[in-house]
Amino acid sequence: MNKKLLITVVASLFTISTFSQIEIGKIEKEIEVEKKVNFPPYNPTENFIEHSEYYRAKITKILESGSGKNPFDEKQCDINEYYKRYNGLKIYYPTYSDNYRKNDILFFKKTDKIEILNWSQIGNKYFTIVNINPSFEKSEIYNEVKSNLGKDFFADIFFELKDNLNNETIYVIESSSNPQFILSPYFKKKKELINGKTFIAINDFSAIRNPISKNDYTMYIDKGTEWKGELTLLRKKDLKIEEIKNDDDEEILFAVILSNEKDKVIFDLKGSRWNFEDVLLTKNDFEKLKKGNTNKNKLEESVLVKKYVKKFGKLVYQKKLTIGMSKDMCSDILGITLNRKNYKNASGEIEVWEYTGIYKLYFKNGKLSEIIKY
Incomplete structure (x- = not known):
């Protein structure tokens, strides 16, 4: 091989090698970008939700809605990326006694040393979330804090906040499952959605009687009743008849005071067995829903009238069986049954449909001739 040919071959191999590295690098970069999932945008109607609970709640909501979408198809962003959704949001710490949850929560600032703060210095103040580290042990400041405290601290989430009054860090x-601050956008949005609004109970439910009664703590709310709503903050001790002094008594509750001319009740937004939105609807939204259902019902009725003529179409829509109906009409009312028998007699062909424990229908020559109701 001559010298010129050798140089050409080496140059070609170098070009191929360089191109391959660029392409491989490009592919790896694309794969890396594809794997990254952005954090879900914050919805001001949501309170602070930890990473695992957010996806669990979302899956539950999808399954309950019956949308048919597989909740596991959607990629989850990692825990660090998820908490970025809260950066820049304003929070508020209520006032508590200095001993409140002193083993579960720690406030401090860093000057030339770690300076521990108490509730009297933190309470009744607004802060802005700068950053959230889901694991305090993995934070840069962990060893320094541990060294100053002389012990381990086992709380699981670490917040960096800015004091809105003096810009102090x-x-x-x-x-993470029970933070003691109030998320300001959530509280503000809830007030907009609740205060001054009239609600209609769209399901039966129960709430705490107000004023609280030792003998009759719960009041049952009937579907269709009308209530005025007002969002408020209560402490757990406000919901107790007897004074019991412990940490839980000081805990803040998001509650809605529901009242009408006759009664007043307390609906605990977090502690109730019912979701507020599942049992109460604003009167305005209720009227829209009612109108929408009326239009939907009219459309369904008109389709059946067109299909079966006016006399039978209206009865099928009302789910009322009557002699002379066809098999299709009966199927639209009661659904399909596989429990069918056929026989013939002198008057013609007879078919019997049985809906166990409900109805037995006799068809003579294809028309409903007898109805037996169990």
């Missing part, structure tokens, strides 16, 4: 270690 404050650090908080607490529980």
